[in-house]
Structures are given as C-alpha cells and as structure tokens.
Amino acid sequence: KAGVTQTPRYLIKTRGQQVTLSCSPISGHRSVSWYQQTPGQGLQFLFEYFSETQRNKGNFPGRFSGRQFSNSRSEMNVSTLELGDSALYLCASSRGTTSGGTDTQYFGPGTRLTVL
Amino acid sequence: GEDVEQSLFLSVREGDSSVINCTYTDSSSTYLYWYKQEPGAGLQLLTYIFSNMDMKQDQRLTVLLNKKDKHLSLRIADTQTGDSAIYFCAFKAAGNKLTFGGGTRVLVKP
Numbered sequence: 001k002a003g004v005t006q007t008p009r010y011l012i013k014t015r016g017q018q019v020t021l022s023c024s025p026i027s028g029h030r031s032v033s034w035y036q037q038t039p040g041q042g043l044q045f046l047f048e049y050f051s052e053t054q055r056n057k058g059n060f061p062g063r064f065s066g067r068q069f070s071n072s073r074s075e076m077n078v079s080t081l082e083l084g085d086s087a088l089y090l091c092a093s094s095r096g097t098t099s100g101g102t103d104t105q106y107f108g109p110g111t112r113l114t115v116l
Numbered sequence: 117g118e119d120v121e122q123s124l125f126l127s128v129r130e131g132d133s134s135v136i137n138c139t140y141t142d143s144s145s146t147y148l149y150w151y152k153q154e155p156g157a158g159l160q161l162l163t164y165i166f167s168n169m170d171m172k173q174d175q176r177l178t179v180l181l182n183k184k185d186k187h188l189s190l191r192i193a194d195t196q197t198g199d200s201a202i203y204f205c206a207f208k209a210a211g212n213k214l215t216f217g218g219g220t221r222v223l224v225k226p
Contacts, residue, residue, distance in 0.1 A: 004158075031212055043204065043216040056211045090158055094212065102147045102166070103212060107159040 002027065004093050004108035012114045018079040021111045025072050025093030031055070032074035033105060034066060037088040046089075049074050050096045078113075086115045122205060122217035129225050134192040136220045138205035141186065145207040148181060149214070150190045153202045162190070162203075200224045 005024045013019050025032050033056075034046040045058040049068035066076045072093075078085055089112075092105035119141040128134045140148075145167050151159040165172045165179045165188075172179045178191040188205055202221050206214040 006158075033212060033214075035214075042218050043206075043214075045213045045215070048212050050212075056213050058213070092159075092214075096212070102164055102208075104149075104161060104164065105212070105214060106161060107151070109158040 004091060004106055006089075006091050006108040006111050008111060009109065010112050010114075012116060013081050014116050015081055015083060017081050018077065019081060019113060021076045021078075021089055021091075021113070023074045023076070023091030023093075023108060025074070025091075026106055029093040029095055029106075030072050031094045031096030031103070031105075032068055032072065033092045033094070034074070034076050035090045035092065036060075037090060037110070038086070043090070046076070081115045083115050086113060088112050120205060120207065120215055120217035122203075122220045124218070124221065126220055126222045127225060128195050128222065130195060130197060132195055134195045134199065134222055134224075136190045136192075136203050136205075136222065138188040138190075138217050139186055140188065140205075140207055140215075140217075142207065142209055142215070143183075143186065144209045147208045148179075148188050149206045149208070150177075150179065151204045151206060151216075153204065153219070155201075159204065195222075195224050197224050197226060 031050045033048040048056040068074045088110045090110045092107045094103045094105045149164040150162040176193045180189045202219040206216045
C-alpha cells in the first residue's frame with residue numbers, strides 16, 4: 001500500500017506571495033491533517049479535513065486555509081507569506097473513524113517551505 | 117492548556133538500552149504515541165498505547181504509562197546506530213488533533 005505523498009517536497013517563495021501544498025492520503029483513508037514544524041515552535045496542528053469538511057482547526061491565522069477533494073486528496077494554501085511561515089509542513093492521513101480502536105495518523109515526508 | 121515535555125538530548129552506546137521520557141498535563145488523553153523522525157524525513161509511527169494500559173511491548177520497544185504521574189516512557193532495547201533520530205511523544209484527546217512534545221534527539225555512539 002502506498003504511503004502518504006506530498007508535493008512539492010521543496011519550495012522557495014518570497015514574502016507576500018501565496019503557496020499551495022498538496023497531500024495524497026493512504027488509499028482508503030478519509031481524514032487528512034496538516035501540521036507545521038519549526039525549530040522554535042515544534043510541531044503544531046493546523047487543521048483536519050474529513051469527507052471534504054474541516055473537522056478541527058488549530059490556532060493559526062486565516063492566511064492558512066485548506067480544502068479536501070472527493071478523492072480525499074487535500075491542499076493547503078498560505079496567502080501573503082511571511083518570513084515566519086518558513087517551515088516543514090507535514091500532512092498525515094488516517095481512516096477518520098475510531099471504530100476498532102485508535103485512528104492512527106500516518107505522516108508524509110513533508111514539504112519544506114522557505115520564505116525569502 | 118495542553119503541555120507535553122521531553123528532555124532535549126540523549127546519548128547512548130550501541131547495544132545499550134535507551135529510555136526516552138515524556139510528561140504531559142492533559143489527563144483526558146485517550147491514546148499516546150511515539151514517532152521517530154530521521155533527518156529530512158517525515159514522522160514514522162513507532163508505537164502507541166491506550167490510556168487504560170500500563171505497558172505495551174513491541175519487539176525492541178517497550179512503552180510504559182503512569183497515568184497518575186502523567187508520565188510516558190519509551191525504552192529501546194539493544195540500541196543500534198540506525199536508532200539515531202529525534203523521537204516525539206504525542207497524545208490525542210478529543211478529535212483527531214495530536215499534541216506533540218518538543219522531541220528528544222537520540223545519538224547512538226558505536
């Protein structure tokens with residue numbers, strides 16, 4: 001079974017631009033969560049999408065948004081980029097339900113975004 | 117609020133056991149996880165434990181949970197150089213949101 005894939009793996013943008021990151025979950029998984037990883041703040045939850053609807057949201061400004069398509073693939077968008085948005089953005093997929101136990105999240109390799 | 121603490125660094129000799137510790141404040145945790153991150157990579161799930169368990173063993177990995185003290189540990193037996201990485205504990209309370217510790221960098225010396 002293929003794992004979680006994220007594209008692109010690396011991005012360089014300048015302040016003020018916007019960026020879209022993509023995540024394809026494991027086949028059969030309906031939940032996609034996004035996390036930001038920085039040296040200063042560590043791993044922080046951005047949001048979760050399940051069946052094309054945002055189900056949970058972290059404490060990030062409205063410049064960070066996402067969506068999920070009917071095939072469960074998800075995109076994350078950051079508008080008006082700031083230097084502090086430089087980070088590794090990780091996507092995780094899971095079944096999305098807790099029937100049968102933990103709804104374990106499996107992570108992709110991440111997209112490293114550098115804002116200049 | 118939620119808080120998860122881990123020590124920053126652990127150095128261990130190849131063949132010895134490693135113990136990575138984690139403390140948390142949210143008593144509503146349902147599942148607690150250990151993830152491993154190697155340089156330039158995403159997070160690899162190592163193991164998890166349900167909050168009503170005290171211990172779980174999975175090959176070289178042993179997870180111990182002390183709910184009273186809100187303390188979670190991961191023991192790696194016979195540590196190998198390939199175990200050098202950053203280890204994160206994480207917990208899940210309500211919903212599907214994971215709250216992570218800051219990570220422990222483990223260096224295995226030959």
